[in-house]
Amino acid sequence: MNPACLNLVEKQFFTFGEPPHELVLESGERLGPVTLAYETLGTLTPDKGNAILVVHALTGDSHVAGCYTTEDARPGWWEIMVGPGKAIDTERYFVICANVLGGCMGSTGPSSLNPVTGKPYGVSFPLVTIGDMVTAQKALIDHLGISRLLAVVGGSVGGMQVLAWCARYPEMVRAAIPLATTPRHSAQSIAFNEVARQAIMADPHWQGGDYYGQAKPDLGLAVARMIGHITYLSNESMRQKFGRQLKSRDALSFHFDAGFEVESYLRYQGNKFVERFDANSFLYLTKAADYFDLDDYAAGGLAVPFKDSRTSFLVVAFTSDWLYPTEQSRALVQLLKRNGLDVSFCEIQSDWGHDAFLLPSERLHALVAAFLSRIFREESSDV
Amino acid sequence: MNPACLNLVEKQFFTFGEPPHELVLESGERLGPVTLAYETLGTLTPDKGNAILVVHALTGDSHVAGCYTTEDARPGWWEIMVGPGKAIDTERYFVICANVLGGCMGSTGPSSLNPVTGKPYGVSFPLVTIGDMVTAQKALIDHLGISRLLAVVGGSVGGMQVLAWCARYPEMVRAAIPLATTPRHSAQSIAFNEVARQAIMADPHWQGGDYYGQAKPDLGLAVARMIGHITYLSNESMRQKFGRQLKSRDALSFHFDAGFEVESYLRYQGNKFVERFDANSFLYLTKAADYFDLDDYAAGGLAVPFKDSRTSFLVVAFTSDWLYPTEQSRALVQLLKRNGLDVSFCEIQSDWGHDAFLLPSERLHALVAAFLSRIFREESSDV
Structure with a gap:
């Protein structure tokens, strides 16, 4: 049994925004009711300050750490960072993680039923923003009776x-x-x-987003995931992991099967992804x-984000x-410093590319633990 | 009229390898007859030394420079480098350019008719290598009666x-x-x-490569081209060309149409490519x-490439x-120098990424002109 499986968690659901009190999105559209799937670890202190x-x-x-059952083969996605005695120590802190608005792991998204039509939204789901995701998360935090978070932590799009x-x-x-993370995507990103997206929309099974209950655009989604995977790894990590290594120990196969290890890896990642x-x-x-x-995210309409933070x-x-x-990240740090904020910045030496924040790193874990x-x-x- | 259109060229064809004298490929398979489409500019000197x-x-x-007719709207792909008075000066040199084996612009490739079946080869076409392309080019050079080339010039896969x-x-x-160019692809490449390739093969119109005379896998091929385009540009050139500029001057559109300029550019490149x-x-x-x-390309079975070059x-x-x-490129230069060869190396400062070799560059043109x-x-x- 995986020792992590002693740390049991449960997926919970919070629903809000029932009409006529829908969530008002940045686009101006209204969405409701909205459900967020979330999980918690640790115990909220009486002052709710942890x-x-x-x-x-x-x-x-939402499945950041722990297991759903003692038989669970795989713990959450950030098990190395979150748990008893870890950098985000659940013996000390109360950890909350929710699936984002627009997602497909229990929170309201395009695959959810539109209560008006009784059918999945598909692309009639309104376009949601990072700010809309945060607005929904705030509703959950309010619901939990927490008036101030000790910390908000996340990498990549989570960092946004x-x-x-x-x-x-x-x-x-x-x-x-x-x-x-980044304060904004470059043209390349x-x-x-x-x-x-084009790979998904080019798949005839996508059918304008209206594929639920039928064959899914798995081939397009797999290609999309493969593209992502290349950007998550570094040139150097790919060299170390795969180089020009062939899948069989023999010579080049002279056909279009996955001959190089890196091809096989990408196909596997693409195919695994479409299942979930x-x-x-x-x-x-x-x-x-x-x-x-x-x-665009200046608090309270101020011209400069973080001005009164x-x-x-x-x-x-x-x-x-x-x-x-x-x-x-440096551009972000400069912005924060110009606003006189308390900022620690660290560039960690790593060969593992963008994915590094999800991988074991003594340095990262020590930094996060000490900062928290x-x-x-x-x-x-203060209390 | 485009002044380049005074420099008229003609696409010519050379066919060899009629059975039983087929081209023997690196895979061991035999292919024949083989046709190469090629074009020439300038005049071969009597000693055939230019x-x-x-x-x-x-x-x-094969259409490296010049125009097919005086009305031609677009000259060849390297018009800025090849022509009268240019770095590769067709008043002095006799320039030959052939479409590669496996290509689709007149040379034998998977879209060519298999003389045995009378139908296009499709994926029954044997896998050809860079070495096979060169073997076919050598047959053309022999056919032209040229025993030694003054120079072989090419960028990217041409450099291979x-x-x-x-x-x-x-x-x-x-x-x-x-x-x-590179002596070999990294895992990332x-x-x-x-x-x-997966994007093409995921397109149902690909039909295992047997789509000739029917709907083509245009959507898959467009996605493939878009992926390529990102790798041909640099992060910096994309920033300068597009940044986060929106297509309309208005705000975000909140739908999946191409909202950012860079999206629109990629879609255009993808769609244009499938036509040709x-x-x-x-x-x-x-x-x-x-x-x-x-x-793998050691001459005459020698262990070290370029040993007696x-x-x-x-x-x-x-x-x-x-x-x-x-x-x-530096690794290549080191290999050449270890073999005692005469090597000039230049790293040109450019923001334009991999595509830079095709773009105007005074530095590049001066280097090539002086070297030649x-x-x-x-x-x-010597003569």
Whole structure:
């Protein structure tokens, strides 16, 4: 039995925004009711001062750590970071993680039933933004009776949500840890997402998004995932993992089967992904990431994000992350410093590309643990 | 009228390898007859000492420069480099350019009729290598009665052919100019090509390669081309060209149409490409590029390529080329120097990524012109 399986968690659901009190989206459209799937670990202290919201990346879910049953073969996606005695220590902190709005792992998204039609939304689902995801998360945090989060933590597209939280609700966020993220997508990042979307929409099974209950656009979604995977790894990590190694020990096969190990790996990743993910959600979430621009998230209509913020920041970038290169984190750090905020910044040496934030790293874990301990100590001594 | 249209060229065809004298491929398979489409510019001198073979990149063709008619709206793909008074000066040199074996612009490839069945080959076409392309080009050069080329010049996958020429037939190549190329694909380059191939093969119109005379796998091929385009540009050039600029001057559209300029550009490139290129050829040519490894091309079975070569080299890389980064050209230069060869190497500062070798560059043009002049002068004084 996996020792992690002693740390049992349960997927819970929170529904809000029943008409006529729908969630008003950034596009101006209204959406409701809205359900968020979420999980919690640890115990909320009576003063509710130990809550940490973990936000997931593009294709993640609420299952951040622990197991659903003692027989569960696989714990959550950030098991190495979250749990008893870990950097985000569930013996000390109360950890919350929700599947994003627009997702497909229990939260309302394009594969959910539209209560008006009784059929899945498909592409009639409104386009949601990173800010809309955060608005929905805030409704959950309010529902849990928490008035201020000790920290909001997330990497990649999760890091964008961290930034949107800090800009939108500065008074609710004591500390923030945006990892391997960017204040806005470059043209190149938009380009990769667009090609991935085109791959899905080119699949005839996509049928304009109306494929539920029928054959799914699995081939297109697999190609989309493969494109993503290339951007998550670094040139160097691919060299170390695969190089030009052939799948068989023999010579070149002279046909179109996966001959190189790297081809086989990508095909496997693509095929595995379609079992768990909805193609329309992939379209919506990549679009939300492309639309995100921190400049649009000035709190309370202020021209400058973070102007009246007192949030403490730990910003972390990874040397070989070419999807969101370190200079994009540095631009963020400069913005935060210009606003006089308490900012720690670290660029971690890593060969593992964008994915590094999800992989074991003593450095990362020590940084996160120490930063959270300091914040928690400062808060406790304030009381 | 375009002034380039005064420089008229004609597509010609050379056929060889009629059974039982088929071309024997590296895979061991036999292919014949084989036709190469080719074009020439300038005049071959009586001693046949002024011939330069230009080899094209992945999706190029024999139409390197000049126009087919005086009304032609578009001259050849390297018009800025090849022509009267240009770096590859057709008043001095006799320039030959052939469509590669496996291509779809007049040379034998998967869209050609298989004389045995009377139908297009499709994926029954044997897998050809960079070395096979060079073997076919050598047959053309022999046919033209040229015993030694003054130079072989090409960028990207064309550069691989330059290297294969030098390794296979060192006595036939007085000078070589491999531009923006690599001695072998990294795992990352293979990965991009593999995803592009998967996009084509995922298109139901591909039909296992047997789509001729029916609907073509245009959507898959367009996605494949879009992936390629991202790798041909640099992050910086995309920033300068597109940034986060929107297509309409209005705000975000909140739907899946191409909202950002970069999305619109990629869709346009993808759609334009399918009009001129065959999807199966794309599969074969990317596979040939992935298979290429200079170490396999030792001349005459020698363990070390270039061991007995006396070819002079001009190797050029571009700073922002992340598909074939400068370090790969440096590795090539080191190999050449270890073999005591005459090598000039230049890394040109450019923001334009891998595509830089096709774009106007005073530096590149001056380098190529001076290098060729020196070689031509040395050869002339030898006589």
